[in-house]
Amino acid sequence: MLKQFRPAIAMLGLMTLVTGVAYPLAVTGVAQLTFPEQANGNLVRDAQGEVRGSALLAQNFEGDQWFQPRPSAAAFATVASGASNLAPSNPALAERIAKDVQRLVGEGVAPVPLQLVTTSGSGLDPHLSPAAARWQIARVAAARGIPANNLERLVEQHTERPLVGPAVVNVLALNLALALADNRAPIRHENTP
Incomplete structure (x- = not known):
């Protein structure tokens, strides 16, 4: 044996x-x-060289002075990433989207881009369409007291045009550039130590 x-x-x-x-x-x-x-991990650093996140993961930015990513069904937690798993026919999903649309219509113009009220499959998608980023310009400009056309240029500069697929804007990279252009303190959000 x-x-x-x-x-x-x-x-x-x-x-x-x-x-x-x-x-x-x-x-x-x-x-x-x-x-x-x-x-x-495609780490993104600020002007001081400090790691502020990954270009591959969305992060929750607090306040009207920042561009906001798509909502996250996992509260931006990388351990529990995933979709909400609510069917399109689920009343809870329709109620959440309607509430988000109401909130966003109060701070912008209608219609609200679909990406700003629906979660991605992973719950951590760092990209928005250029239209969804531009939709937020009025709010960010008002909160920062800077001209909207400066933000339009910034969004255009941070629009990525891949060989295949639609153009996208990485929200973390856009917010880092915004902080640098506006001479504000480095970005602090709930996922940054």
């Missing part, structure tokens, strides 16, 4: 080393050499 266990245990140990140690180290090494920015 020991003859049968010895090769099985040896193979288990070998495969554990190969698939659990050697392969992950090799993949990590190749990623660090070829795509270091992506391998480290």
Whole structure:
């Protein structure tokens, strides 16, 4: 019986080393050499070099002076990311969207872009359409006391046009540029230490 266990245990140990140690180290090494920015999470830094977040994750910004991302069904928590799992026919979803539309109509012009009242599949999508970002310009300009055309230029400068798919604006990058352009203190939001 020991003859049968010895090769099985040896193979288990070998495969554990190969698939659990050697392969992950090799993949990590190749990623660090070829795509270091992506391998480290696409971290976004402010003018002082402090990490303010990831370009891949939405964050909740407090206050009218900031562009707001899409709502998050997971309260912007990366551990519990995901959609609300409410069907389009669910009255709770319709009620939440109607409440959000009412709130947003009070601070902007109608119609409210759909992205500002619906969550993404992950609940952490960092991008908005340029139209959804532009829709917020009046509120942000009023809160900061700066001309709306300055914000329009900023949104245009931060509009990404991928090879495939629609144009998008990364809200974190836009807000960092806004803080820098407006000479305000570095961004502080609930996900920043």
